[in-house]
Amino acid sequence: MPQTRVTIDAETMLVALLGWPVKHSASPRFHNAALEALGINATYMAFAVPPERFTDAFRGLQALGAVGANFTVPHKEAACSLCDELSPAAQVIEAVNTVKFEKGQAVGYNTDAYGIAAALAEEGLKFRGNNVVILGAGGAARGIITQAFLDGAARLTVANRTVPRAEQLVAHLLEKCRQLKPAERKHPLPTCMVVPYDDIKAALRDADVLINATSVGLKKDDPPLFNPALISPATFVYDTIYNPAQTQLLIEAKQHGCRRTANGLTMLLHQGARAFEIWFGRKAPLQLMRNELFDPSAWSRKKA
Numbered sequence: 001m002p003q004t005r006v007t008i009d010a011e012t013m014l015v016a017l018l019g020w021p022v023k024h025s026a027s028p029r030f031h032n033a034a035l036e037a038l039g040i041n042a043t044y045m046a047f048a049v050p051p052e053r054f055t056d057a058f059r060g061l062q063a064l065g066a067v068g069a070n071f072t073v074p075h076k077e078a079a080c081s082l083c084d085e086l087s088p089a090a091q092v093i094e095a096v097n098t099v100k101f102e103k104g105q106a107v108g109y110n111t112d113a114y115g116i117a118a119a120l121a122e123e124g125l126k127f128r129g130n131n132v133v134i135l136g137a138g139g140a141a142r143g144i145i146t147q148a149f150l151d152g153a154a155r156l157t158v159a160n161r162t163v164p165r166a167e168q169l170v171a172h173l174l175e176k177c178r179q180l181k182p183a184e185r186k187h188p189l190p191t192c193m194v195v196p197y198d199d200i201k202a203a204l205r206d207a208d209v210l211i212n213a214t215s216v217g218l219k220k221d222d223p224p225l226f227n228p229a230l231i232s233p234a235t236f237v238y239d240t241i242y243n244p245a246q247t248q249l250l251i252e253a254k255q256h257g258c259r260r261t262a263n264g265l266t267m268l269l270h271q272g273a274r275a276f277e278i279w280f281g282r283k284a285p286l287q288l289m290r291n292e293l294f295d296p297s298a299w300s301r302k303k304a
């Protein structure tokens with residue numbers, strides 16, 4: 001953690017994080033560290049904004065000339081509806097976690113979705129041409145399924161406890177992808193399947209990537225969604241959960257011979273790095289942001 005701090009003066013630029021609540025967020029810590037390291041005269045501030053004040057807060061930031069903003073729960077859908085232009089991923093997901101204010105326009109992005117692609121790239125992997133299994137059909141799964149579509153996965157299986165919810169989500173996202181302009185849709189859409197956990201065996205047999213996008217695993221004693229012995233040792237297993245750092249899924253996958261596993265911290269890191277690059281047009285100091293995020297002592301130092 002650099003010891004210097006940006007001195008706030010009459011030219012200091014603002015980037016805001018709007019959430020409700022927001023005090024748990026790690027984003028101010030790693031964005032401010034990055035701004036300091038690059039000597040950018042800007043500050044990243046978190047604001048707890050209730051849903052009924054969100055439009056005022058969004059427009060207020062724009063009026064103040066803020067560089068941009070991040071949005072977290074529950075504001076991502078409202079932010080999407082206030083943007084003038086949307087990235088392809090944001091159009092499909094219908095949720096925006098990053099906005100850049102420029103030339104009177106609000107341009108919306110979903111860098112959460114990009115984060116999963118970058119997390120795979122860290123393992124030398126991509127969705128393109130691969131067999132992907134995604135667990136879950138909630139908000140987290142929405143972005144990941146979309147990125148798998150946009151990046152050209154070969155086959156996509158979504159497993160969910162409530163099968164109709166997953167069927168509806170997949171059909172909706174496929175339709176939204178088809179509505180993109182041809183230039184925004186670079187790859188053919190994958191073959192898609194939706195299964196209950198009891199029928200996941202066949203999909204797991206030749207899965208290149210398995211991603212948990214459910215909340216199962218947040219509690220250490222959460223029972224597994226399916227028999228982890230079904231996971232092939234060649235599969236890369238990713239859990240979007242990062243606290244606990246080792247979920248039961250990751251522990252059991254390793255016990256059954258999977259050599260490649262990772263938790264959701266890399267998604268968090270890369271969504272932030274991409275947002276930084278959108279706002280400032282400069283390469284984000286990834287290693288420094290990673291150290292901030294991965295070093296638990298930095299968290300306690302800050303809280304002290």
Ligand code: ATR
Pocket residue numbers: 135136137138139140141160161162163165213214215216225
């Ligand atoms: P998020 O926005 O974090 O994705 P969500 O919309 O509440 O949160 O979705 C949570 C996901 O975890 C869903 O896929 C949910 O399955 P259902 O669609 O069947 O509800 C899944 N989930 C949560 N608790 C679960 C449990 N005990 N067993 C199986 N799946 C569970």
